[in-house]
Amino acid sequence: MDNRVVNKKKKPPRDWGAMFLWIVGGFIYLFLTLPILVIILSAFSPNPYPEFPPTSFSLTWFNEVFTSSEWLEALWTSILLVIIVTPITLILGTTAAYAIARLDFPGKQALQALMMSPLMIPHVVLGIALLYQATSMGWIGTINGLVIAHLVIAFPYVIRTVSVSVSNLDPALEAASMNLGAGPVRTFFKVTVPLIKPGIMAGAVFAAVTSFGEISISAFVSSPNWVTVPVRIFNYVDQTFDPAINAVSVIFILLSVGAMIIIERTIGLTKVF
Amino acid sequence: MRRFIKNQRNKGFYWLLLLPSILFLIGFLVIPFVLLADLSFRDVDAYMNTQDTYSFAQYAEVFSSSTNLKTVGITLIVAFITAILTLTLAYPAAYLLVYAKRSFVRTLLYIILITPLLTSMVVLSFAWIVILAQNGLINQILVSLNVIDEPLSMLWNMQTVIVAYIQVLLPFAVLPIATSLSDIDPSLTKASMSLGESRIRTFFRVILPLTIPGFIAGFIIVFSLAAGSYITPLLLGGRLLPLLPLNIYQQVIQMSNLPLAAALSFTLLAGVGIVVSFFVWMLNRWEARMNG
Structure with missing residues (x-):
């Protein structure tokens, strides 16, 4: 026994187990990136079907997307939704995440669970529920159903990112502000909000990315006048094969990479996920 | 006394901040x-118009039809298989993430892991069509290498849906397991191995028990998302697969039978809820045991 330990110290044997794990793990990460690599490969190829290895480079499909009125309209709807949804979720989510961290009341956990529930509830169910509500309210043909759906789905992400920032906040700073005579309102706007800005920024990015990519509920509540980019992709894929979708998808991938960089710079990826 | 009044005033302000969100959620x-x-x-x-009368007719239809019951069962089983496979693959992936020595490698793995989370589900599903279609990537490669003469038909079945699910949902499993894994004191595994246990036995007797919270958290989220999604199965498996979310979507979009779709929705919620509560109960029991 002793001998073995000494031997091990002298000449560390190759750790085959660890090597095996790295190979298996490497394949898993490759599997994870495969769809994204294939999309990028296909988007810059002039052929409608993917080829490997790629033979030539072209921007045909991007050109097609940016000259098609259907794609441009969908893009406009998606951007409009991001512009409407992001600030509203940000205000709702920031105030709620902060207030709930400072309050203690019976049913607090239930309320927190309710706030996060849109992440867990099957989206097909949420989709019908919101579709039926939108129909009852007479919102058919308007953008309202999409706005509500995107607010509901983006809200928990803002709660999560802002909560991370609030839990890192030193309560002594707020106490100091109040002891110096500032009321809770002034303290909130002058001390708290500037301090939790990273969480708010990350929340904004999350809300925007979630709204831009949302499909499961949007497919229910969108109307022919208001079709978002993911719903357009969904309808096209369901009916035909349109290689221009590769180019649209690249836009999505670029946005998610951009979003990741911002989240990493603000509160750090490891904190949110 | 002054402090008390101040406290009350603060509380009022906090409730005022919380109020809009409560109203919004309601x-x-x-x-x-x-x-x-x-x-x-x-x-x-007869025309699927919703009436003002109430009855258990929709639920009776859900539970009296063997096709519907089978669909419920298949949905839960497929979600279960997806969750187990996803979590199995999540362990090596989480291991790499936690034990990568260079920070550059770790950042790269993180980016690979998070990109699918932030990318639209419809984009990822479309990518799988590009990979698996008759004139898709895999068939092109196999034909050009003369492995096969005729392109394989890989779309429109349940296995394909499960493969795509695993890819889309893997990050949800890796992240909680990685959190659990990084909480383990490395000296525990070292102790186990230096006491002569093999790596595999160390995994099953030390690492797996200590990562149970991460495992269950990952299981719950992957299971509920797999049981409740219709986008991936519809695009890769087609409308005819016996999955409850697909069935619900069809009832709304094609049959316009909203009450039946609603009854199916609550059946789905109940099915997922029962499985998830069982795992939450297990997690609580486990934590009670671990903490004495």
């Missing part, structure tokens, strides 16, 4: 579900 999350529950008890006429 208006657009609670009320829609109440309306949906109401809808699930409504009758329909």
